[in-house]
Amino acid sequence: MSALLAVEGLCVRFAAREGRMVHAVEGVSFSIPSGGALGLVGESGSGKSTTARAIAGLQAPSEGRVLLDGEPFGRQSARSARARVQLVFQDAQGSLDPRRPVGWSVEEPLALQGSGTAKTRRARAFAALDACGLDPKLSLRYPHELSGGQRQRVAIARALVCEPQLVILDEPTSALDVSVRAQIVNLLCDLRQRFGLAYLFVSHDLAVVRRVCEEVAVMYLGRIVERAPRSELFASPRHPYTQALLAAVPEIGRDLALAPLALDPASPLAPPSGCAFHPRCPRRSEVPAQRCSLELPILQTHGDAALSCHLAAGAVPRAHPAAPGSGASRG
Amino acid sequence: MSTSPRKGEWFSDATFERVAAQFAVEQVPNLWADVRRRLAARASARWSLRWLLALVLASLIVPLLPLPSPAAMALDKQPKPPVAPWVEPFNERFEPYYGELNPLDRALVSVRQRAFGEKQTGPWLGTDAKGRDTLARILWGSRTSLLVALFAALTSLTIGVAWGAIAGLARSRVDNAMMRTVDVLQSLPTIFLVIFLLSFLNAPSPTGAARSVSRETVFFLVIGAVSWLPMARVVRGQVLALRSAAFVESARTQGASTGWIVRAHLVPNVLPIVLVYLTLTLPSVILYEAFLSFLGLGVEAPNVSWGVLAADGAEAISPLATFWWLPLGPALAMGATLLALGLLGDALRDALDVKRSEA
Numbered sequence: 001m002s003a004l005l006a007v008e009g010l011c012v013r014f015a016a017r018e019g020r021m022v023h024a025v026e027g028v029s030f031s032i033p034s035g036g037a038l039g040l041v042g043e044s045g046s047g048k049s050t051t052a053r054a055i056a057g058l059q060a061p062s063e064g065r066v067l068l069d070g071e072p073f074g075r076q077s078a079r080s081a082r083a084r085v086q087l088v089f090q091d092a093q094g095s096l097d098p099r100r101p102v103g104w105s106v107e108e109p110l111a112l113q114g115s116g117t118a119k120t121r122r123a124r125a126f127a128a129l130d131a132c133g134l135d136p137k138l139s140l141r142y143p144h145e146l147s148g149g150q151r152q153r154v155a156i157a158r159a160l161v162c163e164p165q166l167v168i169l170d171e172p173t174s175a176l177d178v179s180v181r182a183q184i185v186n187l188l189c190d191l192r193q194r195f196g197l198a199y200l201f202v203s204h205d206l207a208v209v210r211r212v213c214e215e216v217a218v219m220y221l222g223r224i225v226e227r228a229p230r231s232e233l234f235a236s237p238r239h240p241y242t243q244a245l246l247a248a249v250p251e252i253g254r255d256l257a258l259a260p261l262a263l264d265p266a267s268p269l270a271p272p273s274g275c276a277f278h279p280r281c282p283r284r285s286e287v288p289a290q291r292c293s294l295e296l297p298i299l300q301t302h303g304d305a306a307l308s309c310h311l312a313a314g315a316v317p318r319a320h321p322a323a324p325g326s327g328a329s330r331g
Numbered sequence: 332m333s334t335s336p337r338k339g340e341w342f343s344d345a346t347f348e349r350v351a352a353q354f355a356v357e358q359v360p361n362l363w364a365d366v367r368r369r370l371a372a373r374a375s376a377r378w379s380l381r382w383l384l385a386l387v388l389a390s391l392i393v394p395l396l397p398l399p400s401p402a403a404m405a406l407d408k409q410p411k412p413p414v415a416p417w418v419e420p421f422n423e424r425f426e427p428y429y430g431e432l433n434p435l436d437r438a439l440v441s442v443r444q445r446a447f448g449e450k451q452t453g454p455w456l457g458t459d460a461k462g463r464d465t466l467a468r469i470l471w472g473s474r475t476s477l478l479v480a481l482f483a484a485l486t487s488l489t490i491g492v493a494w495g496a497i498a499g500l501a502r503s504r505v506d507n508a509m510m511r512t513v514d515v516l517q518s519l520p521t522i523f524l525v526i527f528l529l530s531f532l533n534a535p536s537p538t539g540a541a542r543s544v545s546r547e548t549v550f551f552l553v554i555g556a557v558s559w560l561p562m563a564r565v566v567r568g569q570v571l572a573l574r575s576a577a578f579v580e581s582a583r584t585q586g587a588s589t590g591w592i593v594r595a596h597l598v599p600n601v602l603p604i605v606l607v608y609l610t611l612t613l614p615s616v617i618l619y620e621a622f623l624s625f626l627g628l629g630v631e632a633p634n635v636s637w638g639v640l641a642a643d644g645a646e647a648i649s650p651l652a653t654f655w656w657l658p659l660g661p662a663l664a665m666g667a668t669l670l671a672l673g674l675l676g677d678a679l680r681d682a683l684d685v686k687r688s689e690a
Binding site: 056057058077078079082083085086087089091094095096097098099100105108109112113123124127128131142144158161162163 | 342576577578580581582583584585586587591595596599600603685686
C-alpha cells in the first residue's frame, strides 16, 4: 500500500476506578494516503482526540499499531521520524510556552532535531511564520500579546517548520471566532496544496471538515461507524448517527427537520450492548429482533466507503417483518 | 498550482533570504533584562534592595567599622540613653575585647585597630545595662539573622526545589512517598523539637564530659529540616501543572527528553514563582530565629541576634524606667528588613509576570 499513515486496530483503554476500564478507542483502523486529508468527526467523548493523541505518540495504544510509511511509529520512534508527524492543538494559547517569545516556540522543533545553526533556525522560523501569513516581527512577542487567530497561526508555523508529511490537527478551529476560523481554514487548505501535506483533521465542526478533507470518518463511542469520501458522506449519509449529526448542523433558511438526538451519548465506561448507538438510534425499530441491542455491527467496506450498521443494504431489508430469533443468535 | 517543494527546501526560497536578511539582527527579548528594568522602575523595590544590600554589606564588614566592641562591658549598672551623633561623634575609649572570634573576624578586627586605633563611635543608640553599645550589637546581631536567612534560602533552593521537581516529574508512587515525607516533617512541632534536642544534646554525659553541640548547630539543623518544605510543595504543584501543559506535550511529540523539558520549559516557568516564594520564606525564617532567641532557645552569649536584643530590651522595661532604646533598635532593624523583603517580593512578582509587560 502507498498509505502514508496506516492505523490498524487501534485501542486505547484507561484504567478507571473500581478496576473498570474506559474504552476510549476500540479497534479503529484507517489509512491516509500521502497528501490526503481525513476528517475525524464525532461528539465530545467519541474518542477522536484520543485517537489523534495516540497516533502522535502522546498516548500509548493498548492494542493495535500505527504505521508511518510502513514503519511502526510511536513514542520510541527516532526524533527524525517524529518530526514527520506534527500535532496542532485546539488551545493555541496552551500550546505555546507563556514565558517564551513565540519565535522561540517556532524554533523549538528545529532545536530538538538539532538541525542547522541558531541563525538558520531563526531564519527558517521567520520563513515559516511568513508562510502562515504572520509578520515575522511578531516572533518577538509573547503568546498573550497575540490574538487567538495569530496564536493558532504560530502553532501551525511551529508544526510546519520541520517540514512534516502529516499534520494532526486536533480541533484547530474550535476556539476561534467564525471570521478567524474561515481564515485559518483557508490557510490550512493553502498550506496543504503548497507543501503537499497530509492532514488528520479532528473536529466536530462538519462545515470545516467538508471544506478541508476529502474523506471523512465518523466516530461514536470509540469506534468508527461510517467512513466515506466527502461528497458521498455529505450527500447521502448512511449511518443514522451521521444523518443525525448532519441534520443537527444549523443552516440559515432551513428548519431543523429532525429532532436532535434524544439522549446524551452513553459513557465509554459502560458502553451499551450491541451497537453502542442503539439507545439513541431513531431507526433501530427498523431492524428486527432487537438485533441492534444484541449484536455489535461490523465495519463493512463497500467500495471506498465503509459502514457499521445493521441497517446496511442487504443485511436486513427495510420492510422485512419481525422474525423472532432470526438474527440475534449470532451476537 | 505549483508542485510541492522538495524536502528540506520549503522555507529556503526567496522568502527565506528576504526574511532572514530583514530580521537577523533583531534581538529576542531577554526576560531578565525586562525584569531588571521593571524592578528598577519601582521606588519601593529600589529602596528595599538598597536596604538589604546595605545590611548585607554592613554585616560582612562590621569588624572593620570603627564601632565599639559588642561584647566590651562598662559596668555602669544603668543603660545609657542614645547620644546624637552630632553631640558625641566619636570617643577614644575602644576596648578590643570581643570574646571568641573566628580567625577571619580576628584579622578584620586587627585591621580595624590599626586603622582607627582607640577611636570608636559614641553611643548613638545608647548602651545596655552592661554598658555594651546597642548599635554595635544590632549590627553584629544582623549576622545571625542574615546567616539564618541565607541558610534557609540555600536549603529551599537546593533541597526544596529538587525535591518538589522530582516528586512532580516522578511516577505516582515516588511522588506519594516524597510528599508524605514532607507531610511528616511539616507536622513536627518544631519548638518542642528544638527544646528536646537542646536539653538532650547539652545534658552532661554520665562520664562528666559535657556533650557540646552548640545551640547554633541545633538551630540550623531544625531550620534546615523545616524551611524547604513549603518550597517543595509549591514547586511540585507547578511542575504537575506544567507537565501536562500542551506546550510540554507538544515538545514531547518532537522527542524532547526530560532534561530538555526541564531546561527549556520548567525552569523558566517555575523560577519566578520560586523567587517570589523565597521572599516569603526568608522573613518567616528570620522571624522564627528571633522568636526562638527571644525565648532563650536561639544563639548563646556572647553571640547576639536581633531576637536576643529584643528579649534583653523587653526585660529591661520596668515600672521605674523604660529603656526604650533597647527594644526599639533591633525591632526597627528587623521590621525594616522584613518590610523590605515583602516589598521586594511583591515587586518581583509583578516584574516577573510577562503579562504585565508595562507596569
